[in-house]
Amino acid sequence: MGIKKTVSVLGLGRMGSALANALVGEGYEVTVWNRSGDKPTPAGTKRAATPQEAFKSDVVVTCLSTYDVQQPLLTNEIKTLVNLTSGTPEQARATAQWAKANGVEYVDGVIMAVPQQIGTASARILFSGNENHHVLQAFGEPVHLGEDAGLAALYDLALLGVMWSVFGGYLQALALVGSAGIAPGKFTPLATDWLATVTTFLPEMGAVTQSRNYETDVSALDINVSGLRLLTEANREQGLDTTVPQALHDLFERAQSNGHGAHSIASVIEEIRK
Ligand SMILES: NC(=O)c1ccc[n+]([C@@H]2O[C@H](COP(=O)([O-])OP(=O)(O)OC[C@H]3O[C@@H](n4cnc5c(N)ncnc54)[C@H](OP(=O)(O)O)[C@@H]3O)[C@@H](O)[C@H]2O)c1
Known part of the structure; x- marks a missing residue:
C-alpha cells in the first residue's frame, strides 16, 4: 500500500x-x-x-x-x-x-x-x-x-435551481393552504406524491426541448397560463406574496403570446433560451 x-x-x-x-x-x-x-x-x-x-x-x-x-x-x-x-x-x-x-x-x-x-x-x-x-x-x-472545468459548477447550479424552484413552490403552497388553516403535516403527503408524478414527465419534456417538436395531446400552454393566472389570483385573494406564481405566469404568457399557446409547456424553453 x-x-x-x-x-x-x-x-x-x-x-x-x-x-x-x-x-x-x-x-x-x-x-x-x-x-x-x-x-x-x-x-x-x-x-x-x-x-x-x-x-x-x-x-x-x-x-x-x-x-x-x-x-x-x-x-x-x-x-x-x-x-x-x-x-x-x-x-x-x-x-x-x-x-x-x-x-x-x-x-x-x-x-x-x-x-x-x-x-x-x-x-x-x-x-x-x-x-x-x-x-x-x-x-x-x-x-x-x-474536461471543461466549468461543468461541475454548471451542473451544481442547474440542479440547485430545480431544488430551489421546488422549495419555492412548496413554501408558496404551504402558505396558500395555511390560509385555510391546513397544517403542513396534512398537506405534505399529497405534495410529495404529486411531485413523484410530476418528475415522471421530465424525461419526455427534456427530449421535446431537443427535438423542438412541441405538438401535444396532453396539456396545451394556453390552459397552463390560465392555471397560473388562477394561482396568482388565489394567492392575492389571501393577501399572500405573489412573486413566484406571477413570475411563472409572466414567463409562460410570453411564450403563449409568441405563438406557443397550443404547444406543450416544454415550449417555454424557447422564451428562456432568448
Ligand atoms: N453547507 C452545505 O450544506 C453545503 C452543501 C454544498 C456545498 N456547500 C458549499 O460549501 C462552501 C462552504 O459552505 P459552508 O456551509 O461550510 O459555509 P459556512 O459554514 O458559512 O462557512 C464559510 C467558510 O468560509 C470562510 N470565510 C468566509 N469569508 C471569508 C473570508 N473573507 N476570508 C477567509 N475565509 C472566509 C469562513 O471562515 P470564518 O469561520 O472565518 O468566517 C468559513 O470557514 C460554500 O461554497 C457552499 O456553497 C455547502
Missing part, C-alpha cells in the same frame, strides 16, 4: 469541518486553516496558522463561502488544488486557467449533499476538468462530468 497523501482543508465552516473529519476517518494526515479562530479544530487534524503553512500538504481542499474570498488566498505554492467552493462556471474556468498558469494541478468539484452526508455513499461529488479525483472518494461518490 502506498503512503497516503497529506491534505489541507481551507475553511472550517459547516461543510469544511465535515470534509476534514471525513479525511481523518480515511486515514489522511490532515492540516486545517480557518480565517477566524472561533471554529473548533476537528479531532485528529493539525491547525495551520496561515494558508501558506497549509499549502505544504500534497493536496489543498478549499471550502470557503465564495470565490471572492478564496481567490486572494491562492498562491503557486499549492501543488494540487481541489476546489469545493461553490461558484459560477466562469469562475471555475478562470480558476482552472489561473492554476494552469501557475503550475498548480486543479480539480473542480461541487458537493451535492449536506455536511451530515459527507463520508457516506449518499454524498455525490460532481467534478470536472482533471479526471484524477484525488481525495474526493473520502467525501462520497465522485462523478466526473467532463
Whole structure:
C-alpha cells in the first residue's frame, strides 16, 4: 500500500469541518486553516496558522463561502488544488486557467449533499476538468462530468435551481393552504406524491426541448397560463406574496403570446433560451 497523501482543508465552516473529519476517518494526515479562530479544530487534524503553512500538504481542499474570498488566498505554492467552493462556471474556468498558469494541478468539484452526508455513499461529488479525483472518494461518490472545468459548477447550479424552484413552490403552497388553516403535516403527503408524478414527465419534456417538436395531446400552454393566472389570483385573494406564481405566469404568457399557446409547456424553453 502506498503512503497516503497529506491534505489541507481551507475553511472550517459547516461543510469544511465535515470534509476534514471525513479525511481523518480515511486515514489522511490532515492540516486545517480557518480565517477566524472561533471554529473548533476537528479531532485528529493539525491547525495551520496561515494558508501558506497549509499549502505544504500534497493536496489543498478549499471550502470557503465564495470565490471572492478564496481567490486572494491562492498562491503557486499549492501543488494540487481541489476546489469545493461553490461558484459560477466562469469562475471555475478562470480558476482552472489561473492554476494552469501557475503550475498548480486543479480539480473542480461541487458537493451535492449536506455536511451530515459527507463520508457516506449518499454524498455525490460532481467534478470536472482533471479526471484524477484525488481525495474526493473520502467525501462520497465522485462523478466526473467532463474536461471543461466549468461543468461541475454548471451542473451544481442547474440542479440547485430545480431544488430551489421546488422549495419555492412548496413554501408558496404551504402558505396558500395555511390560509385555510391546513397544517403542513396534512398537506405534505399529497405534495410529495404529486411531485413523484410530476418528475415522471421530465424525461419526455427534456427530449421535446431537443427535438423542438412541441405538438401535444396532453396539456396545451394556453390552459397552463390560465392555471397560473388562477394561482396568482388565489394567492392575492389571501393577501399572500405573489412573486413566484406571477413570475411563472409572466414567463409562460410570453411564450403563449409568441405563438406557443397550443404547444406543450416544454415550449417555454424557447422564451428562456432568448
Ligand atoms: N453547507 C452545505 O450544506 C453545503 C452543501 C454544498 C456545498 N456547500 C458549499 O460549501 C462552501 C462552504 O459552505 P459552508 O456551509 O461550510 O459555509 P459556512 O459554514 O458559512 O462557512 C464559510 C467558510 O468560509 C470562510 N470565510 C468566509 N469569508 C471569508 C473570508 N473573507 N476570508 C477567509 N475565509 C472566509 C469562513 O471562515 P470564518 O469561520 O472565518 O468566517 C468559513 O470557514 C460554500 O461554497 C457552499 O456553497 C455547502
